[in-house]
Amino acid sequence: MSLYQPILNALLHYKTIFDQEELTPAKCPEAVNLIHENSFAFISACCLDRGTKAEIIWTIPYWIFQQVGHYDPLRFYSLSLSQISSLFDRLSQKPRYTNAAPRTFQDICRIVVEDFSGHAEKIWKNRSAMDVKRTLLSVYGVGSGIANMSLVLIEGLYQITFSDLDYKNMDIKPDVHTMRVLYRLGVSPSVNEMEAILAARRISPSYSGAIDGPLWSIGRNWCHPANPQCASCPLNSCCERIGL
Ligand code: SF4
Known part of the structure; x- marks a missing residue:
């Protein structure tokens, strides 16, 4: 079993329960409707x-x-x-x-x-x-x-x-949330775009893009830059909490 299997399992489970519409957030319901319609x-x-x-x-x-x-x-x-x-x-x-x-x-x-x-x-x-x-x-x-x-x-x-869809070549889109989470998980050695892409590939080699949404959502909702909510985080059981 891969060293990162528990992280992958937790992320894929979270992917099945979080609201996909969260990936296109907007500042008002009218803006959300426009995006969807x-x-x-x-x-x-x-x-x-x-x-x-x-x-x-x-x-x-x-x-x-x-x-x-x-x-x-x-x-x-x-x-x-x-x-x-x-x-x-x-x-x-x-x-x-x-x-x-x-x-x-x-x-x-x-x-x-x-x-x-x-x-x-x-x-x-x-x-x-x-x-x-x-x-x-x-x-x-x-x-x-x-x-x-x-x-x-x-x-x-x-x-x-x-x-x-060429899943093998579908990487995450590194941003402040995904880079921070991958670093704190202990998979990315630094908060860096290329390191984050490589870290996501290590966690999910067959389709690293699959964990982009869950990483991003966890970064926004739990893994805040200050005062991360580790106790309730979906990655709580498999996170090394690097830097905290
Ligand atoms: S357990 Fe804490 S440090 Fe790890 S991803 Fe969740 S909020 Fe971030």
Whole structure:
């Protein structure tokens, strides 16, 4: 048995009981509804998801909707980059990369309109995971971490099963939560992106991306930077609590 089997078991068990909708948190119910009801809101937030709190990223589509009264890629398509930048400038809370975000938004909008007739869900419907990933990687600013995360979210939220999902090469998307938990567990030697990816592979060699959501949720809900709630944490029985 692998040294990390107890950790893997605990994470996979937690994955079966935690609410998957927690992976797309937003600041108000209206923003959550928009993400779930509007496929372009979902995929544009995925593409913007870098370097900022998840609650801000998943609320950005709703804040834009409030400004313009719609979230329709066909109508955004006619906007220039400077007009899109103005939309982002007026956000009360902004993505971290303020210059890159409008370009990312314009890019995913153009792809949805020109290649998928304005229907974002066509990016993943009846397509292979490799094709979806290729599409997402063609969006400005989207790397393999976001593309992998998007595939996992699409499977969870849209009940799509990709037959060719390359689980072996699906890593976690390292962020402050997953890196901290993997370090405290005693699997990652430091709080570092590459070390976190390697640590997740050690825990779950056949599909390390499978533990991304549970690690992230445990980091948010129990393994706080200060005063972690170890007594009630789902990883309580198998954690080395490094650094505490
Ligand atoms: S047991 Fe404590 S240190 Fe370990 S993951 Fe849970 S909250 Fe973090």
